[in-house]
Amino acid sequence: xxxxxxxxxxxxxxxxxxxxxxxxxxxxxxxxxxxxxxxxxxxxxxxxxxxxxxxxxxxxxxxxxxxxxxxxxxxxxxxxxxxxxxxxxxxxxxxxxxxxxxxxxxxxxxxxxxxxxxxxxxxxxxxxxxxxxxxxxxxxxxxxxxxxxxxxxxxxxx
Numbered sequence: 183x184x185x186x187x188x189x190x191x192x193x194x195x196x197x198x199x200x201x202x203x204x205x206x207x208x209x210x211x212x213x214x215x216x217x218x219x220x221x222x223x224x225x226x227x228x229x230x231x232x233x234x235x236x237x238x239x240x241x242x243x244x245x246x247x248x249x250x251x252x253x254x255x256x257x258x259x260x261x262x263x264x265x266x267x268x269x270x271x272x273x274x275x276x277x278x279x280x281x282x283x284x285x286x287x288x289x290x291x292x293x294x295x296x297x298x299x300x301x302x303x304x305x306x307x308x309x310x311x312x313x314x315x316x317x318x319x320x321x322x323x324x325x326x327x328x329x330x331x332x333x334x335x336x337x338x339x340x
Contacts, residue, residue, distance in 0.1 A: 184291075184292045184293070184311065185291060185292055185300065185308050185311065186308065187307075187308055187309065188307045188308060189307070189308045190306050190307060190308075191211065191216060191218070191300075191302045191306045191307075191308070192287075192290035192291055193208055193290065194206055194218075194250060194252070194280055194287055195286065195287070195290075196282070196284065196286025196287055196290070197252070197280035197281055197282050197286070197287055198281050198282070198283040198284065199263060199266075199280070199281040199283075200278065200279070200280050200281075201267070201270055201275070201278075201279045201280075201281075202270075202275070202276055202277055202278050202279055203250075203277075203278035203279075205280070206250065206278060206280075210248070211248055211302075211306060212306075213304050214246055214247070214248045214304055214332075215246060215247050215248070215301070215302065215303055215304050215325075215328045215329055215332050216247070216248040216249070216250070216301070216302045216306070217238070217247060217248070217249045217250075217299060217300070217301050217302075217321075217325065218249075218250055218252060218291065218299070218300040218302070219235055219249065219250070219251045219252065219297065219298070219299055220251075220252045220254045220288065220291075220293050220295065220296050220297060220298040220299075220300075221251055221252070221253060221254070221296050221297050222253060222254055222255055222256045222260050222296045223253070223255075223260050223265050223266055223269045224255075224256050224257055224259065224260050225256065225296045225297065227296075227297055227314070227315035228296050228297045229269075229273065230315070231297050231315075231317070231318040232273040232274075232275065233273075234318040234319075234322070235249070235251065235275075235318070236273075236274055236275070236276075238322070238325065239276075239277045242325055242326075242329060243277075245329050245333075246304075246329065246332060247325060247329060249277050249278075250277070250278045250279070250280065251275060251277065251278070251279040251280075252279075252280050252282050252287050252288070253266050253279060253280070253281045253282060254282050254285065254287075254288045254293065254296055255282075255283055255285075256296060261283045263281065266281055295313035295314065296313075297313065297314070297315075297317055297318070298311070298312070298313040298317070299311065299312045299313070299317055299318070299321045301321065301324055301325060301328055303328050303331065303332065304332045309324065309328050310324040310328070312324075
């Protein structure tokens with residue numbers, strides 16, 4: 183059984199390598215809507231969706247969205263770190279990305295799919311899960327709703 187709505191965000195512990203960031207502790211995500219994105223270098227749909235993810239980082243990052251990509255190998259060749267590094271460069275993944283060669287993070291999320299998206303609100307509760315080749319198109323409107331709800335809960339500064 184996968185994560186359910188309102189489940190708390192599992193930690194991102196157990197990754198084998200981090201890119202564009204040191205390992206991220208739970209406090210990094212406090213009071214911030216967060217999108218956890220699973221992908222693999224051998225996944226064509228994942229590569230097709232990476233421009234959307236990059237746009238989200240640029241567009242919604244300024245609004246407070248935190249985004250972390252988790253490289254989840256689907257086959258032995260996906261565990262080659264050089265291949266992952268090349269894909270990170272080629273697809274302009276300049277946000278935090280963790281390699282999960284042992285599926286420790288995938289198991290914590292009970293995730294079996296790539297691409298897959300887990301969207302958590304500012305309280306760290308799951309608000310949306312989507313997977314598959316058309317998932318990116320369905321995730322963006324929910325990102326907008328979660329960010330809008332997050333802004334409503336933040337007291338205005340005087």
